[in-house]
């Protein structure tokens with residue numbers, strides 16, 4: 001399915017009507033302030049709006065195959081250019097953080113059910129009991145919003161088998 005920016009804009013409007021309240025970046029800002037994470041791992045960076053919410057002394061790591069960022073970060077930030085599956089196959093967060101565990105993670109990469117589950121499982125390996133994982137765009141607005149087969153079957157109420 002091709003990405004249609006007009007459809008994405010419309011989904012944004014529908015989402016704000018169906019789920020009123022603070023914007024997700026506001027929620028992430030609160031989480032950064034409350035958790036004061038030592039390390040922040042983000043999957044899906046795009047223009048860096050959410051990644052740039054990390055503040056010192058947090059070390060931030062944002063994984064994205066094609067980010068459009070200009071490196072104006074507020075804290076030490078690394079942006080390896082690759083899909084999350086490739087990152088977790090070839091690297092560990094320890095190469096960027098001073099620990100092999102992450103404190104706070106945000107999953108906002110490829111918006112497919114299968115990929116999101118894989119991303120969460122990959123993160124689990126590096127989680128500690130206090131780690132917090134936030135996942136964006138988990139509530140489909142209609143049958144077209146999720147693109148993964150399993151997700152579409154899930155919405156239709158079938159097992160996908």
Ligand SMILES: C[S@@+](CC[C@H](N)C(=O)[O-])C[C@H]1O[C@@H](n2cnc3c(N)ncnc32)[C@H](O)[C@@H]1O
Pocket residue numbers: 043044045046047048049050051063064065066067082083084085108109110111115
């Ligand atoms: C919705 S945007 C991220 C927005 C960003 N988190 C923010 O709030 O400012 C999704 C991003 O995920 C990236 N992406 C797509 N497939 C990915 C993958 N397999 N692994 C990591 N990132 C991926 C895209 O390149 C895109 O930049």
